Amino acid sequence: MLPLGSLGDRYGRRRVMIASLAAFGAASAWAAWSGSAAMFIAARAAGGIAGAGIVVMAMSAVTVMFAEDERSRAVGVWAGVNFLALPTGPILGGWLLDRFWWGWVFLINVPVVVIALVAVVALVPESRGSDRGRLDLVGMTLFGGGLAGLVYGCAEAGTRGWGSAVVSAALLAGTLLLIVFALWQRRLTRGLPAAPVSARAREPLVDIGLFRIPEYVWGTVLAFLCSLAMIGVLFTLPQYFQAVLGVDSIGSGLRLLPLLGGLAVGATGAEPLTKTIGAKVVLVGGFAVLGAGLILGSATSTGNGFGFVSAWTSITGAGIGTVLATATAAASQPPPVSQAGGEAMIDAARADTVVEGSE
Template sequence: MSVSDARRWWAVGALALSALVVGLDTTVLNVALPTLATDLEASTSELQWFANAYNLVFAAVLLPAGLSGDRYGRKKLLVVALVLFGAASVGCAYSGSTDALIWWRALLGLGAGFIFPLSLSVLPVMFSDEERPKAIGMVVTASALGLPLGPIVGGWLLDNFWWGSVFLINVPMVALAIVAVLLLLPDSRSPEPPGLDLVGVLLSSAGLAGITYGAIKAGEKSWGDGTALTMLIGGVVLMLLFVVWQRHLAARPDGKPLVDLSLFRSPAFTWGAVMATVVSFALFGLLFTVPQYYQAVLGADALGTGLRLLPIIGGIIVGARVGGKVTAKAGPKRLVSVGFLLMAVGLFMGAVTDTDTSYGYAATWIAVVGLGTGLALPLAVDSALGALSTERSGVGSAVIQTVRQVGGTIGVALLGTILTSSYHSHLEVGSIPDRAADAAGESVSAGVLVAQKLHSPALLSSVQESFVHGMNVMLVVCGAIAVVGTVLAALFMPQQAKREQPGTDPVAPADAQPRGAL
């Protein structure tokens, strides 16, 4: 039956809430790591695996998630994924050991890996080409807002409750999302279900997990680390085999590949996915380093650090609203280019920070970066999805999210390496004991702690100045990446996405459920 506009937009609100939960959980754990190290007696390696277990599973299941939604029904699987995410959140909160928390975090990643691509894939079914950019913008913006909101929510919870509360906060949000999805969301699937490509699932999952783990390991150790190189090379080889296998299946009359590589024949899809990844690359770099700057240089606590990220949230919201209002007139090509240009301006502004710079200046430049992000990211994703028929929206949204996730992970590893090497090269530890010097060189947080224990103002000054130098170098790199994004968007993104026609789609859309129907 037909549904009112109000009901459809309430359904988008439910999807945005689902995406917000995933974005929030990506960063909320960061502020709880020191507490977990004490309460669970977790080692540095175990602390890293709390995050890595989530990221590895998340990356590995994205492509199968998109296919499963197209095959079995997007609404049904979204509800299952939300239930799993909520249950895993409870498991994380009440974990009594590091091993238990790692396993529950992996299940959390499994649920998250289904939630976001499925949330995006139903929007082209529900909305016309004119309404779709606004709907996609709401969901993508909610996900982006979750990243800086994580430290704010986590900091407040840790100040008032025990560490498990950073996971339990997911439960009421997930429960609300489940009820809203069940009541408001139309069910949809491809009229001709895609085949279950088990070989493709195994190759892509193993390949993406290998690349993700290799990038994480390289960020922790170095890009010359044997394990990191082995996993990176192995992951790339598996993904090349995956492409060969997909081509083989596509050439067979009865072949049904996991990913139809003809998706990439669309300039709007390809460049929209590339632009979304470049935005994530630069944004993840900022979120990786700025909280450390607030704590180690400005002396903020966990909650204070989160609150100081509010300007980027404001910028993202304003950018998304402006983009949604003017995209019909200006087109995504110009707006994405302008968004990247704003990001570059903000990042280069941040790159002249020193230890005496005021918070007001920091708030200004991160707000400019947020404005550019809010303008570029939703429109880049909409450009990519807008080029697809509704029947391929599931696998298409999964491909976009996969590229973003892997690109963001590699970006954090690369930018982290730049930051660390710059920090080490400028750090002067003087004549302090070797063990203290090694500890100070591990990170800026450790360096500040060592300086405070030794009551050494000279060491503290060196630690802070070295970190700010490394941050500035990293922000210059991020700014350069944003400039490249500006040029690429201006040169290669089409002015308007041209949706696939039924005759060109391998999945016949004749039985497709009309947009705006339940």
């Protein structure tokens, strides 16, 4: 996400979005017609890279197309649609798997991509940031390696245990690489005289100055924490529905509808509440609602009916939608329009949570 945010700043965000959409459609078709596990994994990796470009450029487009006084509402709508897609996927995917060839789970992306391409070409204006200096390949390597270490460590902890030397080494290596990445970005941002000429010629992936803006820092952190809770819920519920209650994949997806409804209510209602009582109060209230829903959910047992589960999942969804929409809007306000790297950092933090949670 960070490298693609940098490419969008340099070569044009609309152009990178179009390329990412086209690549995502091609990778989806490739996955559907894969002839082996290795080919399928390669196709999904390519789709992941393309998907990263779509997410970052879509968020950047929101900041470009809307004035500051309208941006909060636009981000709320974006957050609502974005996070409603997570529980919607199992519903549609389960329905397709129960009735059609499994490859349609991926081929359904192709017409969606075509519609999106038409919309982007017709509606999204071109924008770009600074193109000074060379691409920061060192920063890309450090950041990618750091996240890979953290994700691998968390994934292996499930089988090896947190005390495993492999897990500890992966987590330590990932943390150290991210620290070095932060120091490297600080050097590039400040352009210290001690830095070599080649370092000063590079454009940093993220302007470290953004982290001196409280709204940006806390918005990113709170969005990350809320995403962690959301992925925990989305990871646990399908297993409860299928392994404990014995429902099929589409039945499991349909039982996520109360969570989806709560997300919609929270995400769409966050913006008017923020204008009325302020972002801080809305965030505190959103986390309180989220916590109440999770406390209720901890009492779930095999004897509970769907009414109880739908009640606490809808409450949890409302809290998640409120916090994510408000925190994302707060983090997206301060960065100048010319810095897609700031938006990419927000998205990358949430994406890392998604990957670790799914593992």
